[in-house]
Amino acid sequence: MPVMWTVKVVGLGVVALSLSLELLIWLIRRLRPGRALNEVLFFPSEIACVEHIFTPPSPYSCVCSLPHGVETSFSRLLRHLLSATSSLDLCVFAFSNMDLCRAVLVLHSRGVTVRVLTDKDYAAITGSQIGVLRKAGICVRCDVGSVYMHHKFAVVDDQLLITGSLNWTLTAVQSNMENVLITKEPELVRPFIKEFHRLWLHNDPARYLSSVDQKLAHVFTRASD
């Protein structure tokens, strides 16, 4: 009988051990889903060719005069953006950087759902890429309710947050002191997803125009009283 009991105890031990291991793995995954991605980029970025990021099979085939094969803050930013596979929600004050515009267009052509929210005044300035995005069929909404829609954040695939002081302009990337924080920390990503959703609905032209219609109807009703 003691032999049988020993077998049972050893069996119980093996089961306990495997359960503990499973619990451990589950805990690590549960508690640290975004541990692999907490990154900070500082600008101005070193100026280098980014052609190989858009056309990966030919890293040195570009013949421009810029340095090639150099990893910079800007190339890191582009890589994070281009990692999108399902959605990109972009909420940015000034958008005139042509490489960033190209990245957004590439994502759109790949079938990624792109939504862009921007400032009403800066959308119309010379060099703004907002018109280019609109022409390509990307859904763009302009903020109408505040002095400035001053955000500079993007949410990739509802799980990766890119935020900071950097406007999407050439000056910001190449000349200013700027920061961009990249994280998958759910406690930080979730509020930005929620805020984007709120602002997106708030600046729905249909809603806005309907509100204008109601005001006009009210004016006409009062005028006819």
Place this chain on the structure above:
Amino acid sequence: MPVMWTVKVVGLGVVALSLSLELLIWLIRRLRPGRALNEVLFFPSEIACVEHIFTPPSPYSCVCSLPHGVETSFSRLLRHLLSATSSLDLCVFAFSNMDLCRAVLVLHSRGVTVRVLTDKDYAAITGSQIGVLRKAGICVRCDVGSVYMHHKFAVVDDQLLITGSLNWTLTAVQSNMENVLITKEPELVRPFIKEFHRLWLHNDPARYLSSVDQKLAHVFTRASD
């Protein structure tokens, strides 16, 4: 004998359970050191009186016409700033908000080591509080090497990061769409501490003036050749 074995198995189970619990608590503490603080604030902030944040014993003694006892994005930001007990490193493009200036002055008067790095052009505009900070004896340095020193971040006690799109102005707080991210995540805080240190040394007037002296000496040497 089977009774003794049962006692042993139950004992083993209790030990395994207590060990698992200890492991669980250790894991939670080890994997989530900054879990207690990951916060995102959105602006424009509701406008409310913040007097009780500066003078805590009298929450409703202020007689101004603003709403009292309301927790807003701005009051949260002030509380995080005022939590500093040893140091505040501030790196901000535009600083004209008088409540934020008051908070920095309060910290300075409490003996907190305050260092302010700001943009050379915006430091001199009407309404800038940089002169007030300097007059109070706070060490301020202006960035001289970039088009804009466009950062808007603060590091409290070398462990709490406050960063985002928000300049320290009244318009940004009360009228713009803005975000401020607050975290103790070491992987995010550390790079900002390092960058502040780099910029602080880089913009040391002594170093800058010495470099100007060297250039002048070089000019004079060449002129006398």
